[in-house]
Amino acid sequence: MLRMLSRQNARRQFREYLLFYVTLTCLSAAMYAFFSLMFSEPVTSLPDMEILPWMIAAATGFLIFLIGWIVGYMIRYMLKRRSREFALYMLSGITSRGLGALVSLENLRIGLIAFLSGILPGLLFAQLLEAVLLHMFGLPYALHFGLSPAALFPAFLSFALMLLYAGRKNRRWIRRATLREMLDYDRQNETSPVVGSAASVAVFFLSLLACAAGFLLLTNRPFGQGYDILLGTVCLILFVTGFFLSVPAFLVRRFENRTDWKYAKHRLIAFRGFTAKIHSTSIVMGMLSALFLLSVTFAGIGITVNLMVTEQFNAGVFDLMILHEGELSDFSRYENLIRRDYPLTGYSYGIYTDGRTDFLSVYDQVVLKTGRALRRPWVESAWDPCIRQSDYQKLRALLHYEPVTLSPSLCYVHCLPALKKDVEALIRQDANLHYGEFSFAKEGVFTEPFSQMNDYGNGAGYLLIIPDEAAAGLRVLYSVYAGVTDAPLQTDALSQIASDCGLTPLDRSTGTATPTGAPTAFTVKNTDYLSGRWMDKAELHYLYSIVICLFYLAVLLEIIGAAVLSTQVLSDRQAKKQQERILRQLGMSEGLIRRQRNRQLSFLFLFPLLPAAAASFCYVYVCAMQIRRSFLALPAAPDLLMVLCAYVTALALFSLLYALYYAAVRISSGR
């Protein structure tokens, strides 16, 4: 009997449950897609991705409880709206225990259908994720479909756990509710009207002050040692709490008596409707704002990491570099061996120094200016590195760069764009700046990508281009073979080359101390090192696990937040219909009613998002800056620009999914 009733109810209330069903379907699709990624063969064969399953599993564990709690809230909200229906069941003799079982059956039925419905979009989403991930690794992607039983099981288990956790509290509520409570629930739920008190104005402005303080603390970090982050976070929490509690009353206080404003341009209905709604849902709005904050922050940090890896990769232009310490070396043996398997064009040259540090001090100043700590990681970076003009021209030709005319009596500089202004200033200001007997060309600073981001390559951030005759007699820091291949070199290819040629992959994360106290990456003596942009990228592969996990969290948090918001917005559909009926009777045109409805809807969707967007910018800024300053000795692109880029991209991706929910609610409320 109960089973039949639950089936009928699930079918009858499908439209009412549509949003809940769509949300569960999205969650199921996302869970399946990320689990599928964990078990996908192309992904599992990627290097340095061993940590990915653990990170996804940990994130899922966290999400089961968080999302379970929020889904539980959604279910409870919908159930309470059906309290009169439940009261009728109770009057018909169904016990509260039976009612609990009925509701559980309904939810399980909807959950099961939603999970199954989520598989197909999950398959598509998994393909998209796989394509993006393989693209990050520079690997080709081939479209393939097939259900992954290995992914299906953990996805189903996580989904079922989440749903059971969500239903637990609701079953308890139904079992404990009395017939009287069920009948009177609507009346109990009437909210008091918004009253604009003077205190609300004070709280509102204090919350804005807390927001500004939090922003300043997080972005300027005046105290250091993490105290400012802690205090900044406290300020932002105070901001979000104070903002959502005070804003309805503040708006009422501010505009209630301004008849010129509220009676003009049909503002009255939208203004009062909006303030009433946010007054009755201020706690939920605050919670949603927190969810959106986390979602945008996670996505922003993920994008920062991805952009940083791409930035570093793009700054390295030579696919393959072989380094030999201390003297000029003949690399033809390696070249021949590599060419057997990989078409390669390359050139050997030397990096020299005369022990001067004129440009190094400029480099140091710029590093300090970007907020980074000064560090001199490698002993070979302790002096200004130089290259012969002829070698430089050959390398430019190898990279198909526009040819430049170099005067044999002048010196030039090739550096990262971040250094250009200061290097030019040094050349302009110091008339006595010479390299040997050669002065520097006034307009002679080049900034194309030139494998200068990492410390071994064409200098750490900059390289002086000196006349060939000036190089005679200079000390060779290391000699380099720089090559360009026809196709990308994957990790297995790099391993094969290293093994065939007896080369040691350059590991920048380890070093040995030198007599001067500076560490060096050349940890093994009498060996040649393999480097290049593909090696650089392979070094950072482990970061992709973090990126994927952050996106997993961001997507699921957004889905659930947007779903709760949509449920809230649609919850008073009956009251809105009644209001629109009255407005029609009063002579409001259909067009104006529609505009009012849409305006209010837009306000409600923007309301929790705006504080979240402001606060998440602080966190993205802090985290992204910290990550960039730790990873990049000197950035190829300005830090702030890249952080803004990451933040805007995160917000744009967030808005895409958010807009889907907005459109769904708009269509639904317009029916």
Next chain:
Amino acid sequence: MTAAYQPLLTVEHIEKYYGSPGAVTKALRDISFDVEEGEFISIMGASGSGKTTLLNLISTVDTVSAGHILLNGRDITAISDDEIAAFRRDSLGFVFQEFNLLDTLTLEENIALPLTLQELPPRETDRRVRDIAARLTICEALKKFPSQVSGGQKQRCAFARAVVCRPKLILADEPTGSLDSGSSRILLELMSDYHRDPGATILMVTHDAFCASYAQRILFLKDGRIFNEIIKGEKTRSTFYHEILDVLSLLGGDAPC
């Protein structure tokens, strides 16, 4: 040459059917009557007699199956959907049994709402709201929300909203249905007063004889037809009330209130 006589409202042979072919319910059958400008007319009848259907047709909430309704000579059964909203806004005022106030607006804002729809300057809106509130003695409740005031104050607010635009015709559907006797009396006195000055035309649907006794003329509906019509004339309200009860006893159906 004198202008041709034209009543404010003319209802001509209207009919209203519901249902599908083969199962037609005739809610109204060949109803015709006129309402003069400045008249206070009441429509009475038992439940299901067609009172509210008739009101819905006059207020353009529903459409006629046959016949015409003319307001100031203009056939409102033939106006387009776009014109209906403007017609309701400019020509009609409504008072309902359930007040139909917007919960999220204060009483002051509820009264101002039709004026904002007419896009009156905010200052003029405010002035008119205060004037009508003073006349209907709800000034002290203007800043309150509907949930914070009594039923009587709500209905006075609803009446203020109905008349604040100075409509040609005020339509009232069981306006005292949700009020206690004291509040009903106050509302009816106010409606009567408003009918005298500035001479508002009121069409009230009710099944309450006491309420109807405030009208000048009463049309009785039975099974969708006009069954009887009585006019107050120079009679006292008490006499008229007893006359209404007599007609109702002939009418049958609901027990008179």
